[in-house]
Amino acid sequence: QQPVQSPQAVILREGEDAVINCSSSKALYSVHWYRQKHGEAPVFLMILLKGGEQKGHEKISASFNEKKQQSSLYLTASQLSYSGTYFCGTEAGAGGGADGLTFGKGTHLIIQP
Amino acid sequence: KAGVTQTPRYLIKTRGQQVTLSCSPISGHRSVSWYQQTPGQGLQFLFEYFSETQRNKGNFPGRFSGRQFSNSRSEMNVSTLELGDSALYLCASSLPLAGGEQFFGPGTRLTVL
Numbered sequence: 001q002q003p004v005q006s007p008q009a010v011i012l013r014e015g016e017d018a019v020i021n022c023s024s025s026k027a028l029y030s031v032h033w034y035r036q037k038h039g040e041a042p043v044f045l046m047i048l049l050k051g052g053e054q055k056g057h058e059k060i061s062a063s064f065n066e067k068k069q070q071s072s073l074y075l076t077a078s079q080l081s082y083s084g085t086y087f088c089g090t091e092a093g094a095g096g097g098a099d100g101l102t103f104g105k106g107t108h109l110i111i112q113p
Numbered sequence: 114k115a116g117v118t119q120t121p122r123y124l125i126k127t128r129g130q131q132v133t134l135s136c137s138p139i140s141g142h143r144s145v146s147w148y149q150q151t152p153g154q155g156l157q158f159l160f161e162y163f164s165e166t167q168r169n170k171g172n173f174p175g176r177f178s179g180r181q182f183s184n185s186r187s188e189m190n191v192s193t194l195e196l197g198d199s200a201l202y203l204c205a206s207s208l209p210l211a212g213g214e215q216f217f218g219p220g221t222r223l224t225v226l
Contacts, residue, residue: 002155032214041203041217042156055214087156089215100146100158100169101215 001025003090005104012078012111020073020107022088031064031071032089032101035082042087046073075109083111115140117206117218125224131192134221138185138206145187146215147179150201159202162187163209191223199225 003024010018022031030049033056034042046056048064048071056062061074075082085108089101118137126132138145147159158171162181179189185206191198201222205215 034217041219044214044216047214089156100148100161100171101156102158103148103156105155 002102003088003104005086005088005107007107008105009108010110012109014078014080014111014113016078018075018078018109020075020086020088020109022071022073022090022104024069024090024092026069026090026092028064028066028069028090028092030091031062032091033060033062033071033073034087034089035084036087036106037084045086078109078111080111080113083109085109117204117216119202119204119218119221121221122219123222123224125226126194127226128194128196130194131190132194132223134189134191134202134204134223136187136189136204136206136218138187138204139216142206142208142216143185144207144209144213145181145185146205146207147187147189148203148205149173150203150220151199156203159189194225196225199223 003022006021032047033045036042045060046062048054064071085106087103087106089103120135144163146161148156150156160170165181176192181187201220203220205217207213207215
């Protein structure tokens with residue numbers, strides 16, 4: 001089942017903060033976050049694994065609540081370059097990559113100067 | 114390190130035709146996943162290959178097939194094209210590890226007329 005992302009869209013002024021949420025009904029092994037700009041491929045931002053391990057960009061922070069199967073992506077002091085659509089992709093079960101990622105519908109983020 | 118490459122970048126076909134898309138993963142990555150992206154359905158998992166074997170397949174009809182070669186390059190084939198197959202087809206490569214980040218190629222934009 002597809003994870004649910006919220007909000008669907010958000011408009012910020014440069015320098016403001018945003019939180020994007022991702023919720024799944026399945027027991028998750030990992031949550032992956034990507035950003036996609038119009039006409040471009042999704043770009044990897046971060047992975048959060050069951051057990052607490054995280055891998056990703058230094059300027060991006062996120063959390064993974066294993067009990068609630070929820071993840072949040074925190075964008076602080078937003079810059080114009082942060083604009084785009086943010087997707088969470090979830091990996092259920094034991095991981096390993098074989099099942100592919102199940103993506104949410106995305107959160108559209110617009111940063112205004 | 115060169116990224117994931119996909120060819121061709123754009124394709125226009127007519128209903129009933131078939132099409133083959135190609136993906137070359139990042140050097141050293143042996144897992145290749147394919148996704149379909151449409152405005153209505155978002156990013157949907159098609160299938161994943163590792164060591165020339167399809168490990169899993171998403172919920173797509175049998176008209177969608179793929180294969181992987183010994184050098185990890187992968188091809189995806191769609192037969193008897195339908196209008197609804199118009200989409201951006203993305204491939205992503207990764208190390209076949211639990212929680213391995215997936216790196217996406219630029220995609221092939223397929224238009225079916």
